[in-house]
Amino acid sequence: MSDPVCALNNAVFDGLVRLEETGPRGMVTLRGDLGAAAVLKSVQKAVKDATGLPVPAVRRIVLQKEYGAGWMSPDELLLMMPYDEAGRAVKAADKALKAVHSLVVNVSDARSVFRLSGAAAPEVLAKLAPVDFTAMAPDEIRRSRLAQVPAAFWRVGDDTYDVVAFRSVSSYVFELLKTAAAPGSGVGFY
Amino acid sequence: MLILECPYCGVKADETELHPGGEAHLKRFGPESSDEEFEAYLFERKNRKGVHFERWRHVYGCGKWFHAARATDTLEVFGTYSAQTNAPPDDLIKKIKQKRPDFGGYE
Ligand SMILES: [Zn+2]
Secondary structure, X not given: OOOOOOOOOXXXXXXXXXXXXXXXXXXEEEEOOOOOHHHHHHHHXXXXXXXXXXXXXXOEEEEEOOEXXXXXXXXXXXXXXXXXXXXXXXXXXXXHOXXXXXXXXXXXXXEEEEEEEOOOHHHHHHOOOOOOHHHOOOOEEEEEEEOOEEEEEEEEEXXXXXXXXXXXXXXXXXXXXXXXXXXXXXXXXX | OOEEEOOOOOOEEEHHXXXXXXXXXXXXXXXXXXXXXXXXXXXXXXXXXXXXXXXXXXXXXXXXEEEEEEEOOOOOEEEEEOOOOOOOOHHHHHHHHHHOOOOOOOO
């Protein structure tokens, strides 16, 4: 087996914040109608079996060590785990969802993950996304856009945010973040 | 700048996170319809100055289609509501009538 390599070879940049490409990370998309009680019950078991975590509330993300479960839409969750556990997670979730209309896919290689660390992280993201970071809950996952491409981000700790985007736009996203984090470009809004 | 609250995920989405879908509650006329009905379905729109009902999609977000009621002349937003309906909800109509006494209701 060849080793997984992330799109930008774990690129790093130091500016207003530290930027790191942190992949590869295991990511599984789970689709099923969370508003239907019968489906939700199976989804709860699927998320538990795949990540050990509960189903997150609307627009929330549950994180524990290397595992995560994020609310993406009324019928979609994003599950995260170590890269080499994604296959097992898909099998476990699929098994729990056998009886209901659902879909589970390993999307680890379709995504890139970036970490922003530093007090200016909200400011760097706010230059690129139409998001009010003062209104963002500590455990919120926000889907939005970074300039011209879709992205999702959430807080992983004080002054630290993770950003996930499509792998095909990895270099675009990293260049954007580098520009927004260029030394001397601070705005001081937050 | 228009800001609409997505009724599915609750995000107060900026216009640039949304995709416009035109006038709301159109009735489709398909293969069995007359030429006039089909033409009206494709091209005839209310294009109101004032209270207007529209479809929007939270494209840079949860991805869902929803409805919005707003004033085209002032950009005032009266509310947003689910896509799974053929007409605006009664409480929204009531709210609009209170704000705009000249609004005759949805037709
Ligand atoms: Zn939404």
